[in-house]
Amino acid sequence: MAIAIACFVAVYGVIGGRLVQYGLSEIDSGSRYSAADRSLASRPDIVDRSGIVLATDIRVASLFGEPRRIVDVDEAVEELASVLPDVDYKEWHRKLSSGAGFVWLRRELTPRQQADVLALGIPGIGFRTEKRRFYPGGPVASHILGLVNIDNAGIAGIEKYVDDQGLGTLQDLGLDVDTELAPVKLSLDARVQHIVRDVLVDGMERYKAIAAGGVVLDAKTGEVVAMVSLPDYDPNNPYNALDKDRLNRMSAGTFEMGSTFKAFTTAMALDSGKVDLNDSFDASRPIQIARFTISDFHGKKRVLSVPEIFIYSSNIGTAKMADVVGIEQHREFLTRIGLLTRMETELPEVAKPTQPDEWKKLNSITISFGHGVSTTPLQTAVAAAALVNGGTLLKPTFLARGADHAKVLGKKVLDPATSDAMRYLFRLNVEKGSGRRAEVEGFVVGGKTGTAEKVVNGRYSSEKRFNAFLAAFPMDDPQYVVLAIIDEPKPEEGKSGATAGMNAAPMVREIVARSAPLLGLMPRFGEDEDALLVSY
Template identity: 40%
Template sequence: MIPIPPAPDAAPPGRPELADAARNQVVKVTRPELARRAMLRRTRARLVIAAGGFGVLFGGVAFGLADAMVLDPAAPKRLQAMEQATRPAEHQPQRGVITDRNGEILAVSLPVTALYANPREIENPDAVARRLVTVLPQLDVERVTARLSGERQFSYIARSLTPREQQAVNSLGIPGLYFEQSERRAYPQGRSAAHLLGGVDVDGNGIAGVERRFDQRLRNNASEPLRLAIDVRVQLALRDAVQRAIAEFNGIGGAGILMDVQTGEVLGMVSLPDFDLSDPVRRDDLNVRREEAGYNPRFNRATVGVYEPGSTFKLLTAAAALDYGVVNIWSGFDASRPIRYGRFTINDFRGKNRWLALPEILAYSSNLASAHMAVAIGTQRHREFMVRMGMGSRLGIELPEAALPLIPRPQDWREINTMTIGFGHGISVTPLHVVTGVSALVNGGILRQPTLLARAPGEAAEGRRVVSERTSETMRRLMRLVVTAGSGRSADVPGYFVGGKTGTAQKTGPRGGYLENKRIAAFVGAFPMQAPRYAIYVMVDEPKPNARSHGYATAGWVAAPAAGMVIRSVAPILGMVPDTERLEEIQASISIPMQPARPAGTRAATPRTPAPAGQPAAPAATPVTTPAPAAAPARSAAVPPAPQREASLAPR
């Protein structure tokens, strides 16, 4: 018989089986067992927390990988590094940008890398200098050696390095050489407006022109561009025309100015020869003797050069005579014989040798009649008028380089000064003075200071009245006559109704006196004369005759054609359309006859009595009006009068 196995809960053999009640009694657990069980529970809770943390961590990693590789794939780190290396760093300039009136950049600061050295860390300066020249051939070995020697701790070696040059220097592995981020002033327009901008030195400090005048403004407000009135297009056209005139007549230099007659804004100003603004200005270029200035490219003929204006000043004499009531358009003066004053003799160049009406005086550019007209104005009033027109003081243009005119002092201004200054001799002014004064004669009689800063549209330009509107209207007619029938015919441009005056004057020497066969040929004018908007001045210094000019080097042959070339080029640029459909109508409205008829009922002029030898001809007595009080005359060096003949015939 097979034995039956005991039940699992049966008592062991030999032990009596307990009753059910006995089995249900509580079993005692020892204290170590309780501690062991509590530890197991704590361990289990910690494992659960750790597992949850790792789950969250791996979940985040998984999400990040999914986002970087599936949802929004990221570029490889190498590509990111290359992109950052090629991306230009944002440069915060330390000096503001200069622009023209249309926003074209004239001057801007660009970031560059400079190379400097600590000479105390250079062991063999000569050897280091030779190694540097192998990668920077523009350097001089001796000069670099000197900079690397001594006890200094800082010395510039090169101010501007290209990235390739920087890498080449770095590859030399020379201790004691360092790089720093710097700036270099750049002038994108090249030589254009060089004298106006002026330039900076190697440290970025303005040393001339606008850069010097607005140095603090450009440094303290570098984020806002400095907007000038200059128009680059006008500047280039003006420079090209003056350069051609200089080349054609073999002159040593020239100048050109274009100005808004209503606002005083200078849209173009050229002085030739000019220079490259990328070359730092040397100190010895800033201080040159007067006789050397004409050959120095950094000499600004437009604002620093003072010249006798010649016949261009006859416009001022005529305006003063009209405004004072000394003459009318139908009256005139005798020009039949020379004026002898002591040892001086005043004469006309191919004069008409007769009495000339006022329009004829300007059209034929008579020195004799202009001298008589100035004497009729009176010595004191003549000087007061010149000072009132700004010819006795510096102009308020925003340039440090602005010369003071050379005008006789009140106590030295005698009758002979009045006579010679009446036709533009015995006084020296800058070209900017001449064009500023003529602007006042044509704009209605308001003299405004020239400015290089652009004005906002509609901004009122301050000024003061110097002649009446009636005088201004008459002067516009007379200036138009000079261009249509006088010495300025070559300046005329169909449809733009140019008016102006030529002027040829001999140059004075450094010790006084006039230089033989050395002259200034200039033209000053405005357009269009029915409603003047712009004034123009063109001058060539020491022009020489050529075959085309038939042996003449006067303003009618030299400066007037250049002025016409400028007007023909810049007028369309400035938005002016030639008015060719109403040529006859407009010309009739601004014309004046050579010998205007005397209105009925006016008194005839008193005949002029011939003056005895050695005395000026006495002008006729005519009614005059008292001018407004003039400003106090500026004190400057007196110019000895020396009347010279003046070539002022029109080219034929």
């Protein structure tokens, strides 16, 4: 019994002693290991649909000090300042005089800086190899890929999504250190992503706009093939990433989408069975309701058929179609196709649409032509895909998704006959309406313009516009939906107009013309396309 008691006392005495030792150790000394483990943890590469690397880890050296081994603090700081820029004398002196076991001095040095410090030969100064995230494309896909912090933890975009799937927890626990991980494959096409950004940058300059954005969406699967919001930032040097104007406008910004909403109002009216393509509505006089007057921008001042209401973008005709359907059914339809609820996708930065708390007749009328409801451009494109793909609503995804998986996830929200009618109207608008400048020979583009006046000091301003063009192609069997937006554009040099047909539509034309061949679509010319293909 004495021997047993002695053994128990000895074992628990050792445990107690170690606990006391850890309790008395310096905080910096303990943080050395957690910081090193977190910064050394691997992140998976992020690649596009073809395997092109969009984000990867590279090894960098970070400078640390061991104050207990520093012989002369003043001399050490002076020597380090001689080879490193912007040394904070007071802060470094405080750290190296603290008596701690470990302190960080500077993270992520260049190889030249590391060599210069090593040449100094200062005792108590050393390097730890860390991993830094590198984005080969720079700002090309910044709002999608997101960011990591100094410890290589995801804080935005797909990087944060990857951590939220459990990677961050494993790294925090030290269970994933310096381990190769399978790459995360996105639905993006890096080539199309570059094209969209190039077109938007050119458009912002040409039309002297404050912002622009665009998305290319696979209408059959819901995959985001490309998405850009400008101004953007370089994730390799994200000094301005938190600036207000760097917001991801496509998924985290809400806007009144203007006349692009007329596509949804028309689809609603046709799908209700209360309106068909052969119906007509009197648009000869403005609508007076309460203290407001609803008129047309370029009114025809006559009775218009449903196709004419669409291609002439008649506010009066669209409002009357919404009135036929009714307020409650109007609200239910927009909810059904996902325009009034928060969109679900992998990006953490997703805004919730805004709508009136109580819908009255005036609300329904103004919402019918795109005023009174604010939604994100991305979910506008997603809802449009349902209009043209046969009536199936698909949640958008930034990850690779097969056609079979998409069929399982899809939700039927429209009658196929309604989708057929909308394809006809989209195409008609590019052939004869406000979308003529979006035509791309050989690719059968269809679409709808949207020119929305912005609210300034509580009133709609005729001087500031938010323009959009919502398109799909090829319209006989739409494969892709394209949406381009441009904020506060000015008339192009030598021209007087600044409506969506003058700026957003040409931007879509350029995106389609340059990206369609890369997406595997062959152009077709004339009415004998089949014979032409056989001849090749």
